[in-house]
Amino acid sequence: MFKKIFSFHTIDGDDMKSMSIWQDIQSTSLNPVSKNMNVDVLIIGGGVSGLSVLCQLKNYSLKTILVERGLCGYGVTSKSTAKITYLQGSLLEKIRKFHGEDIASRYLQAERDGVFLLQKIIKEEKILCDLESSPSYLFCTQEENFERLQKEYDFLLKNQVKVVKTRFQGKPALKIEDSYTFHPLKYIQGLKKLLKEHIFENSKVEKIVKKDSFYEVLINGYTIRAKKIVLATHYPYFLKPFLFPFKNHVETSYVVARKEDNPSHVNAINIDESVVSLRYYQDYLIYLFHSETASKRSFLKERFEKFSSWDYEWTNKDVITNDYIPFIGSLNKQDDSFLFLGGYGTWGFSNATIGSVVIKDILLEKHNPYISLFAPYRKLKFERLLTDSFCTIEAIVKSTKNNVNNQEVIYKKIDNQDVAIYIDENKKEHIVLNQCPHMKCGLVFNPLEKTWDCLCHGSRFSIDGKCIEGPSNLDISFKK
Numbered sequence: 146m147f148k149k150i151f152s153f154h155t156i157d158g159d160d161m162k163s164m165s166i167w168q169d170i171q172s173t174s175l176n177p178v179s180k181n182m183n184v185d186v187l188i189i190g191g192g193v194s195g196l197s198v199l200c201q202l203k204n205y206s207l208k209t210i211l212v213e214r215g216l217c218g219y220g221v222t223s224k225s226t227a228k229i230t231y232l233q234g235s236l237l238e239k240i241r242k243f244h245g246e247d248i249a250s251r252y253l254q255a256e257r258d259g260v261f262l263l264q265k266i267i268k269e270e271k272i273l274c275d276l277e278s279s280p281s282y283l284f285c286t287q288e289e290n291f292e293r294l295q296k297e298y299d300f301l302l303k304n305q306v307k308v309v310k311t312r313f314q315g316k317p318a319l320k321i322e323d324s325y326t327f328h329p330l331k332y333i334q335g336l337k338k339l340l341k342e343h344i345f346e347n348s349k350v351e352k353i354v355k356k357d358s359f360y361e362v363l364i365n366g367y368t369i370r371a372k373k374i375v376l377a378t379h380y381p382y383f384l385k386p387f388l389f390p391f392k393n394h395v396e397t398s399y400v401v402a403r404k405e406d407n408p409s410h411v412n413a414i415n416i417d418e419s420v421v422s423l424r425y426y427q428d429y430l431i432y433l434f435h436s437e438t439a440s441k442r443s444f445l446k447e448r449f450e451k452f453s454s455w456d457y458e459w460t461n462k463d464v465i466t467n468d469y470i471p472f473i474g475s476l477n478k479q480d481d482s483f484l485f486l487g488g489y490g491t492w493g494f495s496n497a498t499i500g501s502v503v504i505k506d507i508l509l510e511k512h513n514p515y516i517s518l519f520a521p522y523r524k525l526k527f528e529r530l531l532t533d534s535f536c537t538i539e540a541i542v543k544s545t546k547n548n549v550n551n552q553e554v555i556y557k558k559i560d561n562q563d564v565a566i567y568i569d570e571n572k573k574e575h576i577v578l579n580q581c582p583h584m585k586c587g588l589v590f591n592p593l594e595k596t597w598d599c600l601c602h603g604s605r606f607s608i609d610g611k612c613i614e615g616p617s618n619l620d621i622s623f624k625k
C-alpha cells in the first residue's frame with residue numbers, strides 16, 4: 146500500500162541492521178547498586194516512565210533513587226517511532242466510544258499537557274535530543290472511514306484544538322501543528338546525565354518484600370529499604386497484586402527505516418484498521434507498517450524480506466489496557482505506597498510525561514486533576530476483561546503448539562526439561578528452556594531479531610536465553 150504513497154531510492158540490502166535506528170549510538174553505563182541503602186522513593190525501571198518521574202522529583206526533598214536492570218532507555222523506549230503528539234490514530238475515538246465524550250476530553254487535555262510539558266523540559270534542561278517541531282497528520286485511506294475522520298474533526302474542534310482539514314499524500318486528513326519528533330535515546334541519555342547521582346544501572350530488582358511501613362528490595366545481593374515504590378518496568382513481573390495480565394493485551398508492531406531522497410518534517414498515522422505510521426529523522430523515513438495482537442502474531446519475515454532495501458528493521462510491543470486509558474498511580478486504592486505507570490497504548494511520551502506529574506503529586510499528597518482519570522484501580526468493564534483474557538488464552542494455546550514459523554527450531558526433552566534448540570547459519574546450537582518464567586507460556590523463535598519471544602505477555606530472551614525484556618524477570622538459559 147505504501148508504494149503508492151511514497152517513492153524510495155534503492156540501496157544495497159546487505160547493510161540492513163536488525164535493530165532500532167535509535168540504538169545505533171554509543172552509550173556509557175552508570176555504577177550498579179553496591180551497598181545497602183535507605184530511601185524515601187525507589188523507582189524501578191529506567192525507560193521514559195522511570196526517568197520522567199525521577200526528573201519531576203529532582204527539586205523536592207524526598208530521597209529518591211532509580212534502578213535499571215540494564216542500561217537506561219534500551220527497553221521499549223528506544224524502539225518506538227518517537228513522535229510527541231496528541232493526534233494518536235484511532236485511540237481517542239476508542240476512548241470516546243468506550244467512556245463517552247467527557248472522559249475522552251479529559252484524556253485529550255492530559256495528552257496536550259504532556260506534549261507541551263515534554264518539549265518544555267527538553268528546552269529548559271537544554272537536552273540535545275534532536276527535538277523538531279513537526280506537524281501531525283491523521284489520514285484515512287478507505288472511503289468507509291471518511292465519516293470517522295469527520296467525527297474526530299468535530300470532537301477536536303469542540304475541544305478547542307486548532308485542527309485543519311487537509312490532504313495527506315492525496316488522502317483526506319486532519320492536521321495539527323503543536324506536535325514534535327525527537328531522538329528518544331538521546332532524550333533518555335540527557336535525563337541520565339542530569340540525574341546521574343540518583344541512578345544505578347545493571348541493577349535488577351529480584352525481590353520486593355512488604356514490611357509494616359517500608360519495602361525491602363533485593364538488588365545485586367544488597368537491600369534497599371524504601372518507604373515508597375514506583376514501578377516503571379513497562380509490565381510488572383509479578384502476578385499479584387493487581388493481576389495485570391488480565392487487564393490488558395500486548396500489541397507488537399513492525400518498524401523499518403531507510404534513507405530517502407526528499408525527507409520531510411511531518412509525521413502521520415492513519416485511522417483505518419491496518420495501522421500505518423511514519424515520521425522522518427534527518428534523511429531517514431521511519432515507517433511502522435503493521436501491528437498485531439499477541440494471539441495473531443506471525444513474525445512477518447516475508448514482508449521484511451520483500452523490503453530488504455531498508456537500513457534498519459525491528460519490532461516493538463506496547464501494552465493496551467482493557468479500557469484504552471493508561472494505568473498511572475496507586476495499584477491499590479487504600480495504599481499509596483506502591484505506584485505504577487504504563488499501559489500507554491503505544492503513546493508513551495506524552496503519557497509518561499504527564500504521568501510523572503501525577504505520580505509526583507501522589508507522592509507529595511497534592512491535588513492533581515488526572516489522578517482519578519488514570520487510577521489503575523478504576524472499575525474495568527467485564528466484557529473487555531473477557532475479550533482480553535480470551536486473547537491471552539489464544540496466545541497461550543498458539544505458543545504451546547510450537548508451530549509459529551519454527552522450521553529452524555527443534556523442540557525436545559533433555560534431562561526431563563522441555564528445551565528449544567535453534568541451529569544458526571554456522572551450525573552452532575543455541576539451547577534454551579522452552580517456557581517463559583513469567584506465566585509458563587511456550588516460546589517462539591523470532592527469526593528477524595534472533596530472540597525467543599513470549600506471545601502471551603511479551604517477554605523476550607536473547608538467542609542464548611538471557612532475559613532482555615519483561616514481564617519475565619528471569620533468564621531461560623539451559624544448563625545440563
Ligand SMILES: Cc1cc2nc3c(=O)[nH]c(=O)nc-3n(C[C@H](O)[C@H](O)[C@H](O)COP(=O)(O)OP(=O)(O)OC[C@H]3O[C@@H](n4cnc5c(N)ncnc54)[C@H](O)[C@@H]3O)c2cc1C
Binds near residue numbers: 226486491
Ligand atoms: C512500535 C511502537 C512505536 C511507538 N511509537 C511511539 C511514538 O511515536 N510516540 C509515543 O509517544 N509512544 C510511542 N510508543 C510507546 C512508547 O515507546 C512506550 O509506551 C514507552 O517507551 C514505554 O516506556 P517505559 O519506560 O514504560 O518502558 P521501557 O522503556 O520498556 O522501560 C522499562 C525499563 O524497566 C527495566 N526493568 C524491567 N524489569 C526490571 C527489574 N526487575 N529491575 C530493574 N529494572 C527493570 C527495563 O530494563 C526497562 O529499561 C511506541 C510503541 C511501540 C511498540
